[in-house]
Amino acid sequence: MSGVAATILFLGVTLYAVLGGADFGAGFWDLTAGGATRGRRPRALIDAALGPVWEANHVWLIFCLVVLWTAFPGAFAAIMDTLYIPLAIAAVGIVARGAGFAFGKVSETLSEQRIYGAAFAVSSVITPFFLGAVAGGIASGRVPAGGGGDPLGSWVNPTSMLGGALAVVVCAYLAAVYLVAEADRLDLPDLEHYFRRRAIAAGIVAGAIAFAGIFVLRDDAPRLFDHLTGIALPLVAVSAVCGLTALTLLCRGASRAGRYLAAAAVAAVVGGWGVAQYPFLLGTHLTLTAAAAPDSTLRVVFAVFVVAAVTCVPSLVYLYVLEQRGQLDSH
Amino acid sequence: MLSAVVAAAGDPAQLLPARTQMAFTLGIHIVLVPFGVAFVALALIANYRGLRRGDDVALRLAERWSRVAAVLFAVGAVTGTVLSFELGLLWPGLMRRFGQAYGIPFAIEGLFFFLEAIFVAIYIYGWKRMRPWPHFWAGIPVVLAGIGGTLSVIAANSWMNAPAGYTLRHGRVVSVDPMKVIFNGAFWHESIHMLLAAYIVAGFLVGGVYAAAMLRGRRDRYHRVGFLIPFTVAAIAMPFQIVVGDSAARWVFNNEPVKFAAMELIPKTTRDAPETIGGAASQAGEIHGPKITLPGVASLLSGWSTSTRVRGFTSVPPADRPPVTIVHLAWDVMVGLGTALLGLAAWFALLWRRRRDLTRSTWFLRAASVAGMAALVTMWAGWTVTEVGRQPYIVYGVLRTRDAVTRADGVWLSLAVVFVLYTLVAAATFLVLRSMARRWRRADAAGVGDSDVPYGPARVLEANPSSPAATGTR
Ligand code: HDD
Ligand code: HEM
Numbered sequence: 166m167s168g169v170a171a172t173i174l175f176l177g178v179t180l181y182a183v184l185g186g187a188d189f190g191a192g193f194w195d196l197t198a199g200g201a202t203r204g205r206r207p208r209a210l211i212d213a214a215l216g217p218v219w220e221a222n223h224v225w226l227i228f229c230l231v232v233l234w235t236a237f238p239g240a241f242a243a244i245m246d247t248l249y250i251p252l253a254i255a256a257v258g259i260v261a262r263g264a265g266f267a268f269g270k271v272s273e274t275l276s277e278q279r280i281y282g283a284a285f286a287v288s289s290v291i292t293p294f295f296l297g298a299v300a301g302g303i304a305s306g307r308v309p310a311g312g313g314g315d316p317l318g319s320w321v322n323p324t325s326m327l328g329g330a331l332a333v334v335v336c337a338y339l340a341a342v343y344l345v346a347e348a349d350r351l352d353l354p355d356l357e358h359y360f361r362r363r364a365i366a367a368g369i370v371a372g373a374i375a376f377a378g379i380f381v382l383r384d385d386a387p388r389l390f391d392h393l394t395g396i397a398l399p400l401v402a403v404s405a406v407c408g409l410t411a412l413t414l415l416c417r418g419a420s421r422a423g424r425y426l427a428a429a430a431v432a433a434v435v436g437g438w439g440v441a442q443y444p445f446l447l448g449t450h451l452t453l454t455a456a457a458a459p460d461s462t463l464r465v466v467f468a469v470f471v472v473a474a475v476t477c478v479p480s481l482v483y484l485y486v487l488e489q490r491g492q493l494d495s496h
Numbered sequence: 497m498l499s500a501v502v503a504a505a506g507d508p509a510q511l512l513p514a515r516t517q518m519a520f521t522l523g524i525h526i527v528l529v530p531f532g533v534a535f536v537a538l539a540l541i542a543n544y545r546g547l548r549r550g551d552d553v554a555l556r557l558a559e560r561w562s563r564v565a566a567v568l569f570a571v572g573a574v575t576g577t578v579l580s581f582e583l584g585l586l587w588p589g590l591m592r593r594f595g596q597a598y599g600i601p602f603a604i605e606g607l608f609f610f611l612e613a614i615f616v617a618i619y620i621y622g623w624k625r626m627r628p629w630p631h632f633w634a635g636i637p638v639v640l641a642g643i644g645g646t647l648s649v650i651a652a653n654s655w656m657n658a659p660a661g662y663t664l665r666h667g668r669v670v671s672v673d674p675m676k677v678i679f680n681g682a683f684w685h686e687s688i689h690m691l692l693a694a695y696i697v698a699g700f701l702v703g704g705v706y707a708a709a710m711l712r713g714r715r716d717r718y719h720r721v722g723f724l725i726p727f728t729v730a731a732i733a734m735p736f737q738i739v740v741g742d743s744a745a746r747w748v749f750n751n752e753p754v755k756f757a758a759m760e761l762i763p764k765t766t767r768d769a770p771e772t773i774g775g776a777a778s779q780a781g782e783i784h785g786p787k788i789t790l791p792g793v794a795s796l797l798s799g800w801s802t803s804t805r806v807r808g809f810t811s812v813p814p815a816d817r818p819p820v821t822i823v824h825l826a827w828d829v830m831v832g833l834g835t836a837l838l839g840l841a842a843w844f845a846l847l848w849r850r851r852r853d854l855t856r857s858t859w860f861l862r863a864a865s866v867a868g869m870a871a872l873v874t875m876w877a878g879w880t881v882t883e884v885g886r887q888p889y890i891v892y893g894v895l896r897t898r899d900a901v902t903r904a905d906g907v908w909l910s911l912a913v914v915f916v917l918y919t920l921v922a923a924a925t926f927l928v929l930r931s932m933a934r935r936w937r938r939a940d941a942a943g944v945g946d947s948d949v950p951y952g953p954a955r956v957l958e959a960n961p962s963s964p965a966a967t968g969t970r
């Protein structure tokens with residue numbers, strides 16, 4: 166049962182990375198779109214694309230938190246009371262980001278929109294960075310099973326910095342790829358071109374960081390490295406192939422398929438992390454089985470998951486379909 | 497000063513800031529909850545009326561309410577996310593020991609929030625382009641998910657008051673009975689009380705906006721319908737709320753006697769216990785300060801007879817008592833304002849029975865325009881009774897709050913950051929809503945629809961890219 170719960174948890178992490186990640190990335194492009202006049206059209210596309218779906222995309226984070234604390238309560242407490250600094254910063258970022266976005270959408274004057282837009286954009290970069298750093302701290306085994314680990318060293322370390330940087334770039338990459346498709350759908354060639362250039366650049370940077378990451382992990386998190394290059398190697402390879410194909414497609418001017426491949430590349434990496442951790446939840450000191458809640462609790466988690474799959478997934482598909490058909494209007 | 501009231505010697509230094517932060521963030525989140533739970537329901541009533549009777553005024557109200565709901569829902573979602581973090585950041589001792597039981601309702605809640613977020617998006621953004629009836633039906637799941645979400649969160653909270661459904665061995669939870677966790681002893685009265693509170697607070701607050709506008713002379717049909725729909729909903733809920741509150745009080749009397757003694761300000765175990773309004777208690781159990789005493793009433797209310805024996809709070813040592821005065825005053829506020837709101841609902845019913853034109857009764861409108869604020873204060877007070885009254889336990893009788901709190905440094909800092917951040921968010925929410933209201937008023941005065949507001953991003957996208965910006969969108 167603990168394996169099932171862990172799979173559900175990682176599925177949540179993956180979906181958050183792919184869907185929530187694109188949302189964060191859109192904020193990155195908002196931040197870098199330049200002055201009010203120059204950045205006007207890219208920002209408008211970002212607003213239109215994000216509007217209806219952002220909240221749904223972020224519920225995945227809540228999903229991960231509740232599954233973690235219900236199914237693996239000790240590990241949740243240990244992570245929280247070790248990595249509290251980056252987690253608190255991420256929480257602040259989430260508030261600033263959500264509020265900034267929602268307010269910016271309905272406000273009227275340029276100066277108001279600037280303030281809210283800035284809050285949204287800056288926190289869209291800060292939040293994934295610190296969440297990535299948290300992932301790095303967990304992945305490199307820096308969270309003791311009983312909690313109370315080093316409050317600084319647990320996230321100021323090579324693997325965490327790698328995680329943070331990778332999270333930011335990957336989010337930017339995903340967002341740019343989605344926005345290319347969105348611009349294509351709305352028949353806006355100038356914006357399609359705009360985001361295509363950025364998608365390619367972000368893809369190359371993400372690839373480079375991932376490559377450099379291999380050396381970082383070899384020194385800093387040898388067990389993770391061994392498993393990523395061992396048992397999880399197929400997933401890493403899938404990720405590389407998908408990433409490269411997506412890039413090629415982007416360069417050739419295709420946009421729709423690129424979106425799914427880019428998402429698959431990210432999903433495969435997150436999945437690879439999960440496989441590489443197995444059978445441990447924290448470092449090599451806390452196994453999934455030891456950390457798991459009693460089976461009756463895990464069965465509830467599983468049941469909730471099944472109910473979510475049959476209710477939320479079709480609803481979510483309905484939402485995305487309505488959005489793609491242009492039936493949801495952001496103002 | 498506060499620390500003198502609520503802290504005891506030997507408490508970890510993190511306890512006070514952690515409790516303050518938890519109370520503050522919950523107190524803000526709970527303001528948004530009624531809107532998340534009930535606002536879309538109010539909009540749907542107007543929406544239904546608009547579609548069935550071809551009532552354009554009702555439709556306009558429904559659309560605008562759902563736009564306001566969108567903003568408040570976003571703030572509710574982010575403040576709720578912060579709470580999820582805080583459960584781990586501030587109370588790791590709670591999650592470590594009881595996550596496997598206490599977490600269950602939250603896992604179910606996640607499901608409801610998911611559905612809510614999805615259908616809120618469809619309903620709110622579907623106004624312009626979806627067909628009317630499918631759009632209306634897309635709003636229904638929001639209402640149902642709001643109810644489900646409330647029941648689940650409250651299942652978690654009531655479990656803290658009436659923990660059940662788990663077996664401990666050597667201090668570790670070794671087995672869990674999910675049904676007993678969810679349907680714990682305090683579940684039904686707390687969840688129904690909160691659900692009604694959500695409709696009461698949202699109804700009175702929204703209605704109050706239109707009551708205030710009518711007082712300023714805007715007595716057209718738009719304002720009248722905008723007042724009547726939410727206010728009627730809240731007024732209908734009021735009598736039920738009192739009945740549920742009364743049974744809640746009896747449950748507390750039977751199951752959390754010390755909390756009850758604090759609520760009623762009863763120091764020594766006694767029959768013929770008086771109901772005290774106002775007043776304060778010293779740790780030694782002396783009652784002082786200005787107060788009104790109604791002999792025997794507390795006994796009467798808790799056991800139908802003045803001879804009912806009521807336990808006093810000095811029956812447990814000071815370390816096991818909640819901050820009595822805070823609990824007692826909060827209780828007085830809830831019951832006092834709750835009774836006043838019931839009176840307002842009765843007044844409303846009377847005016848309605850006599851077919852009076854409500855909009856002409858200035859005093860009624862005055863009362864109605866502050867009812868929302870009063871309901872909000874009532875709800876805050878109720879939560880203070882529940883949460884502060886449970887102290888010194890975080891899980892009643894099982895785990896002390898001081899043993900659950902984080903040992904990390906910097907809680908004061910995080911409290912300060914949260915305080916500043918939430919103040920900014922609150923101010924921005926207020927400004928944004930005010931500017932939306934002004935824009936609508938201008939649009940109504942000019943006789944144009946809302947879609948003519950020239951700021952939508954879609955508009956910028958449709959424009960020719962090479963033409964210079966006509967209007968300002970960042
Ligand atoms: C508008 C809202 C509202 C109104 C009019 C009332 N209450 Fe209330 N009350 C709440 C809103 C509330 C709440 C939503 O804030 C609480 C906190 C926890 C809960 O379940 O409901 C609450 C808690 C609460 C509790 C504590 C339950 C516990 O600790 O387990 C009692 C005993 C009462 N209420 C009793 C009453 C009585 C006798 C009322 C009649 C005058 C009353 N309430 C009106
Ligand atoms: C489902 C909902 C809720 C849950 C799960 C919950 C949980 C908690 C927890 C874990 C604490 C800290 C431990 C403690 O002090 O006992 C706490 C304290 C507190 N909560 Fe709640 N809470 C909920 C709703 C609310 C709401 C809506 C309010 C509204 C204002 C509130 C007010 C407070 C206050 C004032 C405290 C501090 C009590 C004290 O330490 O004296 N709670 N709550």
Ligand code: HEM
Binds near residue numbers: 220610646
């Ligand atoms: C410790 C206590 C609490 C936690 C951890 C918590 C958590 C959350 C979270 C994570 C969300 C965001 C969901 C989303 O993204 O859609 C949320 C929103 C919401 N919460 Fe809470 N919550 C708490 C207390 C309460 C209480 C006391 C209620 C009331 C009954 C409540 C009712 C709601 C509702 C209805 C929403 C939907 C969004 C909205 O209303 O704006 N929550 N909460």
